Amino acid sequence: xxxGSGRGVARRRAAxxxxxxxxxxxxxxxxxxGGHWLVRGKDGRLTAYGxxxxxxxxxxxxxxxxxxxTGPEFFxxxxxxxxxxxxxxxxxxxxVGRREVGKGDGPPAVDIVHAIQYQTGxxxxxxxxxxxxxxxxDKAARFGAPVAxxxxxxxxxxxxxxxxxxxxxxxxEPTGKWEPWVDLKGSRVxxxxxxxxxxSGRIEVLAGGEQDAMWWRQAEADGxxxxxxNLPLRVTPGTASALETAPDRTTYYWADPDSGxxxxxxxxxxxxxxxxxxxxxxxxxxxxxxxxYDCTVLAHRDPDGQVMLAACGTENEQGGLWWSPTGERSVxxxxxxxxAHGRVVLxxxxxxxxxxxxxxxxxxxxxxxxxxxx
Numbered sequence: 001x002x003x004g005s006g007r008g009v010a011r012r013r014a015a016x017x018x019x020x021x022x023x024x025x026x027x028x029x030x031x032x033x034g035g036h037w038l039v040r041g042k043d044g045r046l047t048a049y050g051x052x053x054x055x056x057x058x059x060x061x062x063x064x065x066x067x068x069x070t071g072p073e074f075f076x077x078x079x080x081x082x083x084x085x086x087x088x089x090x091x092x093x094x095x096v097g098r099r100e101v102g103k104g105d106g107p108p109a110v111d112i113v114h115a116i117q118y119q120t121g122x123x124x125x126x127x128x129x130x131x132x133x134x135x136x137x138d139k140a141a142r143f144g145a146p147v148a149x150x151x152x153x154x155x156x157x158x159x160x161x162x163x164x165x166x167x168x169x170x171x172x173e174p175t176g177k178w179e180p181w182v183d184l185k186g187s188r189v190x191x192x193x194x195x196x197x198x199x200s201g202r203i204e205v206l207a208g209g210e211q212d213a214m215w216w217r218q219a220e221a222d223g224x225x226x227x228x229x230n231l232p233l234r235v236t237p238g239t240a241s242a243l244e245t246a247p248d249r250t251t252y253y254w255a256d257p258d259s260g261x262x263x264x265x266x267x268x269x270x271x272x273x274x275x276x277x278x279x280x281x282x283x284x285x286x287x288x289x290x291x292x293y294d295c296t297v298l299a300h301r302d303p304d305g306q307v308m309l310a311a312c313g314t315e316n317e318q319g320g321l322w323w324s325p326t327g328e329r330s331v332x333x334x335x336x337x338x339x340a341h342g343r344v345v346l347x348x349x350x351x352x353x354x355x356x357x358x359x360x361x362x363x364x365x366x367x368x369x370x371x372x373x374x
Contacts, residue, residue, distance in 0.1 A: 027052050027074050028353020032332035033095075034084035035147065038347045041120030042091040044340030048347050048355055048374070049085055050332075054078060056095070059355050059374045060121045064340030066359065069374035075124050080113075081145070088150030088197075093117040095124070096146045096158050107141035112158060112170075130158060130170055133181035139163035147193045151222050152201030159205055161189045167207055167216065169225065184225055186214045192238035194282070196250050204250050206242060208235030215267060231267060236260075241282040243296065245315050253283040253298070262300065264317045272317045276310070279303045286336035287314055288344050291364055297344055299326075299334045307334045307348050311366045328356055328371055344368070 029050030037049045044064030050057040052074065059071035077083075083097040095115045100108040112130040117123070134140040144161030151157065157171040167184040186207060194206040201221025207214045212230035219226065239255035245266070252265050255278030262274040262283055284299040294314045298321070302308055307328040312321040328334075330348035339345050343360040346368060350356050358371040 027057060027072060029057050029072065029349045029355070030331070030353065032335065032349050034082065034145075035086055036335065036337070037085050038335035038337040038345065039085070039087045039093055040091075040337055040339065043120050045120045046337060046339055046345060047093070047117075047120055048335065048357075050349055050353075050355065051080075051083060055080075056083065056124070058124075061339075065343075066339065066345075066357070067372060069355070069357070070121075071374070072355070077113075077127060084145070084147050086148035086150055086156075086197075088154050088156075089152050090154050091119075092150075092154070094148050094150060094156050095127075096130075096148045097127075098143070098145050098160075099129075100141075103137070107137050109137070110140050110143050112143075112146050112160065114156070114158070130178060131181070133168055133170075133183075134163055144189075144191045147195050147205075149195040149197040149203045149205070151197060151203060152199065153222055155222055157195075157203055159193050159195060161191055161193070161207070165189050167193075167205070167214070174222075184216055185227060186216075189214065190235075190237040192235075192240055192282070194240035194242040194252055194254075196242035196244055198244050198248050198250075200248050202248060204242065206235075206240055206252050208237055208240060208254070228267070231265075233265065233271060234258075236278065236280065238280055239278055239282055241285055243285040243287065245287070245296065251285075251296075251315065251317075253285060255280070255283075262298075266315070274298070274310075274317060274321060276300060276308060276323045277302050279305070281333040284334050284336050286338070286344065288338060289342065290366055295366075297336055297366060299336055299346060301330055301333060305329045305331070305351075307346070309346065309366070309368070326358065326368065326371075328358065330356075346371075 033049045045061040048059045055076040057072040062068040079099045080097045113127045115127045132140045142163040146160040155172045167186040188209045189207045202218045204217040215228045216225045236255040236257045245251040262276045264272040286297045307326045308323040310321040310323045328348045335347040346358045348356045355374040356371040358368040361367045
């Protein structure tokens with residue numbers, strides 16, 4: 001854990017007052033959380049996260065590289081309608097959620113909440129409210145689902161659609177306190193934002209609209225966001241994802257609303273068809289070295305819930321890729337990560353609510369061993 005900064009001191013104090021509440025019974029997951037829900041900690045162990053009706057579920061590798069897991073541990077969180085996860089370079093895992101609390105006959109009270117897991121297998125801190133930029137209850141109830149990104153300096157950035165369908169941002173100050181909500185503008189923004197934190201510390205975010213896609217980015221790490229010219233492209237709501245595929249360059253992936261097929265796009269370039277049939281969820285993407293080459297691994301659920309897998313040279317989607325069925329069925333978008341030995345790991349939430357893990361073998365290319373139940 002960092003020392004010497006205001007944020008580090010504030011977080012250590014928060015960790016000292018962590019609220020822990022875990023159940024002992026194995027609970028089935030109803031779905032996965034949003035974002036990259038399979039993460040690797042500083043100690044090399046992987047952690048996976050899922051959702052139950054009333055809280056967060058967590059599975060943890062027993063040792064780096066597996067194969068054994070513990071969990072799921074249960075952390076109750078009442079009233080969440082959406083939950084997403086993001087991890088920074090310091091390996092801290094941040095959770096941002098949209099919470100609804102009933103208020104009589106009127107609209108529910110809605111706010112955004114945030115919690116942190118500092119180390120693999122350690123407790124999750126108490127959930128702190130980041131509020132809602134709308135004071136009017138009707139507008140506040142229409143506030144969208146949040147996503148988060150963490151800059152290289154560890155500052156958390158939370159984005160969400162507002163009631164007027166513009167884009168809002170709230171982020172940490174260097175001291176660890178939170179700046180006020182800022183309106184980044186935009187028009188007819190849809191939920192399902194795609195956000196990426198570059199190794200340089202710069203952050204980009206893509207939002208689909210009714211006709212065009214909107215795109216914001218920072219000119220420098222921890223700087224202000226500027227809106228770039230709209231991209232004359234339509235994005236199926238909820239299907240966008242993002243990956244840094246070269247220094248400070250992002251490839252976005254989404255489903256075409258007319259054909260239903262998946263596509264890739266780098267701003268300033270062409271739309272590249274990827275084939276595959278979307279079921280309305282984000283494409284899961286990961287950079288990995290395969291046979292000594294820099295490759296992008298992609299996974300998604302087809303309309304029948306089967307997990308499909310493909311790989312291509314990074315930024316060479318136009319060279320073609322082929323989707324292969326993994327034999328796994330999932331109730332949510334799958335997750336990808338590299339384990340402590342650099343092997344690709346695929347995670348899925350099975351229809352029975354269990355976590356299934358498939359790990360890359362030593363065979364050439366991208367071959368996965370049969371999955372195990374974590």
